[in-house]
Amino acid sequence: MKVAKRYKIGLFIPCYIDQFYPQVGIATLELLRKLGQDVHYPLEQTCCGQPLANSGAEDDAKAVYRNFVRNFSEFDYVVTPSGSCAYHVREHYDILEQSEDVVKVRRCTYELCEFIADVLKVDDLKINYPHRVGVHQSCHGLRGLKLGNPSELISASYSKVISLLEKAEGIELIKLDREDECCGFGGTFSIFEPAVSARMGRDRVDDHIRNNAEIITATDMSCLMHLEGIIKRNNKSIKVVHIAEILNSNTL
Amino acid sequence: MRSHSERAALFLKDQNRVTWHDETLWIVRKKRDKAAAAVKEWEELREKASQVKEYVLSDLAYLLLEFEKNATQNGAVVHWAADADEFNRIVLEIINSKSAHNIVKSKSMLTEECGLNHYLEEHGIDIVDTDLGERIIQFRNEPPSHIVLPAIHLKKEDIGELFHEKLGTERGSTDPQYLTRAARAHLREKFVNAQVALTGVNFAVAENGSVVVCTNEGNADMGVHSAPVQIHCMGIEKIIPKMEHLGIFTRLLARNATGQPITTYTSHYMTPKVNGEMHIIIVDNGRTERLASRDYRDALKCIRCGACMNTCPVYRRSGGHSYGFTIPGPIGTILAPHSLPGKIVYKDLPAASSLCMSCSNVCPVKIGIHEQIYKLRQELIRKGYGSLVKRVVLKISGFVFSKPHLYDLSGKMVRIALKKLPRALIYNRVNTWGLERELPDVPVQSFKEWYRQNESNK
Numbered sequence: 099m100k101v102a103k104r105y106k107i108g109l110f111i112p113c114y115i116d117q118f119y120p121q122v123g124i125a126t127l128e129l130l131r132k133l134g135q136d137v138h139y140p141l142e143q144t145c146c147g148q149p150l151a152n153s154g155a156e157d158d159a160k161a162v163y164r165n166f167v168r169n170f171s172e173f174d175y176v177v178t179p180s181g182s183c184a185y186h187v188r189e190h191y192d193i194l195e196q197s198e199d200v201v202k203v204r205r206c207t208y209e210l211c212e213f214i215a216d217v218l219k220v221d222d223l224k225i226n227y228p229h230r231v232g233v234h235q236s237c238h239g240l241r242g243l244k245l246g247n248p249s250e251l252i253s254a255s256y257s258k259v260i261s262l263l264e265k266a267e268g269i270e271l272i273k274l275d276r277e278d279e280c281c282g283f284g285g286t287f288s289i290f291e292p293a294v295s296a297r298m299g300r301d302r303v304d305d306h307i308r309n310n311a312e313i314i315t316a317t318d319m320s321c322l323m324h325l326e327g328i329i330k331r332n333n334k335s336i337k338v339v340h341i342a343e344i345l346n347s348n349t350l
Numbered sequence: 351m352r353s354h355s356e357r358a359a360l361f362l363k364d365q366n367r368v369t370w371h372d373e374t375l376w377i378v379r380k381k382r383d384k385a386a387a388a389v390k391e392w393e394e395l396r397e398k399a400s401q402v403k404e405y406v407l408s409d410l411a412y413l414l415l416e417f418e419k420n421a422t423q424n425g426a427v428v429h430w431a432a433d434a435d436e437f438n439r440i441v442l443e444i445i446n447s448k449s450a451h452n453i454v455k456s457k458s459m460l461t462e463e464c465g466l467n468h469y470l471e472e473h474g475i476d477i478v479d480t481d482l483g484e485r486i487i488q489f490r491n492e493p494p495s496h497i498v499l500p501a502i503h504l505k506k507e508d509i510g511e512l513f514h515e516k517l518g519t520e521r522g523s524t525d526p527q528y529l530t531r532a533a534r535a536h537l538r539e540k541f542v543n544a545q546v547a548l549t550g551v552n553f554a555v556a557e558n559g560s561v562v563v564c565t566n567e568g569n570a571d572m573g574v575h576s577a578p579v580q581i582h583c584m585g586i587e588k589i590i591p592k593m594e595h596l597g598i599f600t601r602l603l604a605r606n607a608t609g610q611p612i613t614t615y616t617s618h619y620m621t622p623k624v625n626g627e628m629h630i631i632i633v634d635n636g637r638t639e640r641l642a643s644r645d646y647r648d649a650l651k652c653i654r655c656g657a658c659m660n661t662c663p664v665y666r667r668s669g670g671h672s673y674g675f676t677i678p679g680p681i682g683t684i685l686a687p688h689s690l691p692g693k694i695v696y697k698d699l700p701a702a703s704s705l706c707m708s709c710s711n712v713c714p715v716k717i718g719i720h721e722q723i724y725k726l727r728q729e730l731i732r733k734g735y736g737s738l739v740k741r742v743v744l745k746i747s748g749f750v751f752s753k754p755h756l757y758d759l760s761g762k763m764v765r766i767a768l769k770k771l772p773r774a775l776i777y778n779r780v781n782t783w784g785l786e787r788e789l790p791d792v793p794v795q796s797f798k799e800w801y802r803q804n805e806s807n808k
Contacts, residue, residue, distance in 0.1 A: 113751070116797045117761045118790040123797035127805075139801050144757040150748050152705065152724070153740070154731035158748030165752050190724075241707035249383065250661060250711035252392040276376070280663045284704030289782050291702060293359035296786035297368065297667050298704070327787030 101218045107137045108173035110166075110207070112180045112319070113145035119319050125346040126179040126210055132348070133218055140169040148186040152285040156193060163191050171199035175217060176207040179342045181239020181317040182285075184209040189242065209243055209317055210342055215258040221265065225348045228268030232311035233260055234302065234325070235278040236318035245317065249278050259317060262345060272309045279305075283324035299328040307336055314338045351674065353698040358668035371503065372666040378499075379660040381609025382712070389601065399602055400716040402595050403651035406587070407641060413556040413589045414632065420559030424621045426628040434464035437633045441466060441548070441581060442473055444629055448579055450475075450545035456563065456570035457481040458550025459497050459654055460583050460633060462676045466548075477548075478540045480569040482533055489516045495670025497677055498607050498656035503669050537569070547573030549619075551584035552653070553599060554630075557592045560620040561630060564603060564613040571617050581629045582619060586637050587650040599653060602714040607655040636687060645725045649684045651715040658709035658719060664702055673699060680709035684722040688729070697735045700726040758798060765792045 107130060111123040130137045147162035166187065170176045178184050187207040194200050214220050239245045239259070246257035264271055282288070282298025303325055306314050314336060316322050322338040329336055352360075362368055386392045406413060418428045431437035437460075445453060453470065455461065455477055467488070470477045479488045483500040487493065489512055494500030501509075510524040519532045549570045553562040561582045563570045574580045590596060604610040622628035640646055659665045659679035670678035675686040675696055683703065686696035700723050709719040730736060731744070750756050768776060769792045777784040795803070 111797045113757070113761070117765060118793065120793050120795060120797040120800050124800065127801075139798075139805070141798065141802070141806075142754040144754055145751045147751065150744055150751070152727070153744055154700075154727035154729075154736060155741075155744035155748060156728045157732065158744055159751075161748060161752035165754065237704070237706040237708075241711060248708070248711055250708055252386050252389075280704050280706035280708070282663065282704055284706070287701065287704045288787075291355045291358065291664070291704075292782040292785050293355065293362045294664050294668050294702075295704070297362055297365075298663050299787070301372070301667075323790050324787065326790065327783070330788040331786060 101134050101220055104134050104136055105174040105217070106172075107135050108170040108176045109137050109139045110143060110146070110170065110176050110178040110183065111139070112178060112183045113149075114323065115179065115319050118323065119340065122179055122319050122340040122342050125340070125342040126177070129210075129223075129342060129346040129348075130177060132346075133214070133220065135218075138173065143169045146183040146186050148183060148190075149285055151186070151190055152287075156190075160194065163194055167191075167194070167199050167203050170203050170207070174206065175213060176203060177210055177213045178207065179210045179317070179340060180319065181209040181212075181236050181243050181245060182320060184212070185238040185242035209239055209245065211259045211262055211317055211345075212239075212243055212245055214262060214345070221261060223262060223265070223345055223348045225263075225266035225345060226268055227263075227266040227344055227347055230270045230272055230310060230312045231263065231344070232272045232274055232306040232309065232314050233257075233263065234281055234306075234314050234316040234321055235259070236316045236321045237278075237280050239317045240278055246278075259341065263315075263341075266344070272306070272311045274305045274309055276305055281321045281325055283321045285320070288324055295324070296328065299324050300332070303328050303332075303334060303336065307334060311336060315341050315344055317341050354668070354672050354674065354702040355698070357672040357674065358664075358702070361669040361672055362667065367505075368667055368669075370505065371669060374502065375660045375666045378608060379657075379712075382606055382657055382660065383609075385605040385609040385611065389605065395598055395602055396714055396716055399598050399653075399714055400651065402590060402598060403715050406589050406591065407647060407650055410586060410589065410641065413591060414586060417554055417556040417559055417589055418632075420557065421561075421630055422559070424559045424628075426559065426622065426630050429629060429631045431631055431633045431635070433635050434633075437464045437583070437631060437635065438466055438469040440631055441583075442470065442475070444579065444581060444627075445470070445475055445546055448545060448627075450579070452540070452543050453477040453546045453548060454480050454540055454544040454569075454573040454577065455484075455548040456550065456565055456573055457484055457500075458548065458583055459494075459677060460550055460585055461548065462494060464633070464635065478537070480537050480540065480573060481565070481567060482530065485533060485537065486512065493671070493676060495678065496656055496659055497654050503671065537572075541572045541576045544573055544577040546579040546581060547577035548581045548583065549574065551582050551588050551630075552603070553590050553596060554584050554588045555591075555593055555596065556589055558620065560618050562596065562600075563617045563619065564600070564615070565617070566608075566610075566614045568615045571615060574617075574619065575623075578623070578625065579627045579629070580619065580622070581631065583631045583633065585633050585635070587652075599714075603653055603655050606657040606712065606714045646684065646722055648717045649681070649719075649722060651717055652681055652685070652713075653715060655714055657712040657714065661708045661712045662703075663706060663708070664704060668702070673702065675699065680719045680723070681713075681717070684717075684719060684726065688726055695735065697730050700730060758796075761796055765796070768792045 147159035
């Protein structure tokens with residue numbers, strides 16, 4: 099696969115992916131390598147700090163932010179299979195002193211699909227994926243990183259995520275009744291507001307099932323972890339697969 | 351007092367009603383999308399509206415005085431109220447000065463905020479809400495559950511039952527047209543006998559001292575035209591500089607609220623009627639303090655369209671009453687007093703959001719609602735409002751996440767615990783995740799362990 103340039107990339111694997119979904123990290127690593135990138139995984143990394151900050155403990159998160167910057171300041175780009183973490187680094191590391199390293203890390207942190215589309219400018223990953231797939235557009239990627247145009251805004255239609263998927267051979271992208279409604283994960287929202295969160299999750303799963311999807315995919319495993327929890331509890335047959343795993347099922 | 355999550359859980363017990371509530375409001379959201387999309391300069395309009403409000407907030411004192419001067423010249427009497435108590439007192443004084451007892455009121459969230467109805471009722475005044483939805487909840491002695499659709503939590507069956515009891519409609523009848531006619535007949539009588547008419551204000555135009563009220567039922571006009579005394583109540587932030595700015599807002603308001611191109615009635619009030627009186631009460635009630643705060647000032651731009659409620663996935667499933675504040679939903683969460691001395695602190699509300707950002711995207715004046723909710727969360731923890739357990743857990747997590755080895759070790763311990771412990775121990779009451787969800791399966795290795803084993807030496 100020909101790409102414009104070989105970059106030195108710091109791979110950030112979010113804490114919950116590290117602990118519970120290593121296959122998503124592996125798929126991301128493999129995919130970036132197939133795309134000719136020089137990928138490094140700094141071993142001292144932990145978390146972007148979002149779980150703390152979203153709960154109101156920004157002050158306690160600062161040390162976590164600094165650890166992140168320490169680990170990733172040497173790379174051309176920081177790439178992560180999570181829109182939410184990338185958004186957090188870009189948007190909320192503003193409370194740190196804006197040293198050269200902090201500014202660079204904030205500017206160079208990318209969600210995986212965004213990196214492929216905007217930096218590598220690859221639009222066809224030669225994927226073969228003969229499945230009926232529903233794309234759950236995770237909010238922080240969609241509305242925070244602007245990976246697509248959210249349905250509320252009156253603007254031209256685009257999606258960096260769907261563009262990568264729709265060229266896959268055999269894939270059938272299903273249309274949802276509500277194209278970009280929140281799944282109800284919301285980080286610690288899922289813990290502090292369990293009843294609303296679970297109901298939102300059930301509605302999201304039902305939308306996919308009603309429209310005959312086999313697989314729910316997303317840029318964020320956190321949304322999928324929540325939806326998977328709902329699916330398993332309710333014994334549904336639909337599956338969740340992170341987008342990195344789909345994009346990595348290619349013949350590059 | 352119950353928290354939002356507890357009240358939401360109660361609302362969610364009736365899953366069918368939640369489905370209906372969610373779908374009804376989603377239809378309104380879709381109508382809004384369609385109406386907005388029909389205006390090709392929609393996003394430009396939002397930007398303009400936001401900028402006009404930005405100017406208003408930056409020059410509010412001057413604009414208010416200009417409005418007062420022009421309104422006074424028009425023959426209106428302008429009153430200033432620092433807080434809810436003073437506002438209520440002024441209204442009562444005007445009513446008493448006319449020895450009036452029958453008051454009709456069209457929709458005003460400000461009077462809800464100030465608790466005017468209860469205050470007047472305590473003083474023996476009969477105040478009737480004339481907006482149909484407002485009348486319904488007044489009959490039920492409930493606060494509104496939505497700022498534009500106050501009775502949206504009720505189904506037509508609920509209304510049928512209520513009107514049978516209050517208005518003597520046929521038992522079991524739920525035909526909307528029949529019920530609306532009964533309400534109309536009831537309200538006509540109230541209008542005819544009204545001595546004072548109260549209205550809210552959507553926009554107050556500084557350059558000519560007029561107030562603009564938007565309704566769909568014409569009830570503001572019915573009241574003002576039949577009662578000799580009219581009182582218009584407004585928060586200090588309702589000012590717009592000039593008439594030429596009004597169109598920006600009227601084009602946005604109804605489209606964003608309900609998907610209509612414009613409200614059925616857009617009433618301009620400028621001068622008192624012959625032999626009548628026109629009063630305008632300008633209310634602060636905490637707004638100046640907000641104006642002074644850098645982080646939360648923008649919330650004063652709100653034009654009360656309610657679109658953030660209709661789009662909010664939490665609001666649609668938890669119902670307006672779950673917020674416990676006069677204004678529910680995302681905008682209510684940031685408008686609810688949270689740091690004003692001596693006020694109730696709605697400390698549970700900032701958690702009642704998944705931070706999906708849809709609210710900020712529909713907001714016609716581009717308030718960064720989700721950003722303010724995020725900031726409020728920080729403020730609450732800094733001020734020590736979080737539970738001790740929550741604060742300790744956050745402190746420990748902050749420590750663990752900042753120490754790579756401790757993080758690796760803790761991760762491993764959690765995974766071992768999840769693997770080894772019996773299900774009954776893991777799925778306990780404290781584990782709110784597990785109430786309606788499974789935890790993820792535990793993998794053999796973390797990514798980092800896999801990487802160390804397979805990649806480190808490459």
